[in-house]
Amino acid sequence: MGGGKRRRKLNAERSGRIAAxxxxxxxxxxxxxxxxxxxxxxxxxxxxxxxxxxxxxxxxxxGVTEQHPLRVADLYRKKFALSPSHQIATAGSCFAQHIARRLKGAGYSIVDREPAPLGFDAADAQLYGYGLYSARYGNIYTARQLLQLAREAFREFEPAVPVWRKGERFFDALRPSVEPEGLASAEEVTAHRAAHLKHVRGMLKQADVIIFTFGLTETWEHRASGTVYPTAPGTIAGRYDPAVFAFRNLTHSEVLADFLAFRKRVREVNPTVKFLLTVSPVPLTATASGEHVLPATIYSKSVLRGVAGELYHRFDDVDYFPSYEMVAGHPSRGFFYEPNMRAVANAGVDVVMRAFFEAHGIEAAPRAAAEPRPKGDREGGGRRKGGGKRSKDDVVCEEMLLEAFAK
Amino acid sequence: MRLCFIGNSHIVMVKSAWDEFAKSHADLEGEFFAASGSKMNGLELRGRSLVSDNPSVVDQLKATSGGRTSIDVDRYDGFVLVGLNLGLVNVLRVGQDHRTVATVGKAPFGHLCSDGAFDLAVKRQFDAASSRRIAEMIRSVDQKVPIAAVPTPHASRGITGRSNQFWADAELLSARAEQPWREQLEDFIRACGVAFVEQREETLDGRYFTERRFSVGSVRLRGMTERVEEEFRHMNADYGALVLQDVMPHFGSAA
Known part of the structure; x- marks a missing residue:
């Protein structure tokens, strides 16, 4: 074979035929x-x-082509078992709400350190941020927000600008959506936050398993202190001042470091705790990165998936459940999304949770008829204008505010 | 005139006073239906009658009415709803675990909540009252029959010494809950065309307690005979007589 022919053959192999x-x-x-x-x-x-x-x-x-898209066999193998005696805490973006609700329905012990007042129905509870997660912290979109909450709960961190104002009302900047009308004074916000942090502390010490759903890499940060907030100032309350607050898109190494620090801190007070990670399949409603929202979403989800994967491979106490792949992966052909291609349909949650329950040997609980849909997820959903009572099928998300602001 | 008294355990104060009252009101006939606690929530409207499939409720209806197991709306010229969780005292349970910053009080509790959440919880508690549900059922088949609603009386002050420390803050919580409770009451009165029979001033000890003399010797529904000296939540025949005096004018009958 002459040199030219050999080079042509190598080039052909490199250009694709090498796979053969x-x-x-x-x-x-x-x-x-x-x-x-x-x-x-x-x-x-x-x-x-x-x-x-x-x-x-x-x-x-x-593994995929020959599988029924609604029932892909052997997709997830649990790393550790969940039993009904485990105290399971949940946090993160909307998908953690789904998992918590379904686990509760299946008889699992979901930690609820801040239950709703007597007489509240599901919609009332959702309106005030009760019952969404194991404490009333609302959506936690980033690992940095999670770490910050844990450090604050253990009195190792004090957020900057913790109270936001809207008219005559005052909001907890770290969970602005849990009080739809805000509170009467900054002092009241402080009192409520102190009470809340006591319950967060208890939850972190109590949990056998913490389920965390990574939602976003994009966040809003207080420039001087690094405090991050779940929503942009000025969206629900507060005032956006670019000299004070800045957009931040966290990188893989930052998200990883944040979660590692969170894991380390929680294990100091709760050495046997385990972590079950998921990545939310709900795309961003809006990005402040300057990119188109689609690549911004893919970047965000890829970073989060990468971090979850690394944590899963490094630690025996970290499991990863591939709900993201099941919903957002192209084999599902977008079937599990609502027509807006962003909100996840209940049918999608059903399929995901069936896979989860099967792997854990749990008989899948039927979806509660009155199950409200996730609240306040910046990745998808909306907040009803005027604060009227929601129907069971409403998705109430801070991100819809972003859309409103875009108009 | 045939009146139908529907209630929970608080109906006993009225029943205890009824026989004496009826002696001087020959034109009045009263029939009583009761079940304890919130069990009357188990009543359903079938056709033009209130019935229950719950055997325990049926048994209690039978026992309190002298054999009847259903309430035929058309049989009566008026309805008196007694207790049935319609009272400011009934919404105080909200404060057992949730308090606003202004109602922290003395007793331990679980959670701070906002004024908005507290008000909403009070309203939900009000709406859960059997009284409202029963009035709505009656109204759905008869828009004209008079209905009077007698609230659960305030407890007597002795209750604050009970082991359940929550009662130590009853006054504080009552003051906080009264406005949302009254808002819901107004809505109930308007929506159901109900005459609300306020607790008499002369029975009050302060604003949110009942004079001790009205609870001494009261009888609870259980057994209908047991007199309880240390009962603080149920009132006696003296109180029941005052209630009857206040109820009757709503049915065009002199007290």
């Missing part, structure tokens, strides 16, 4: 080696390829 080389490519079909194939004392046969003998789940064709 047996030594580099996984077999298309699982080539299981059975015990019966080998004599008892015979040396273990060396597979022709490291992909030989892998289970069906390792191959795209058998």
């Amino acid at each position: 080389l047996p030594s580099a490519a996984p077999a298309e079909e699982p080539q299981a080696v059975t015990v019966a194939d080998a004599a008892p004392d015979a040396p273990k046969p060396v597979p022709r390829s490291p992909y030989e003998g892998l289970p069906a789940r390792a191959f795209w064709r058998s």
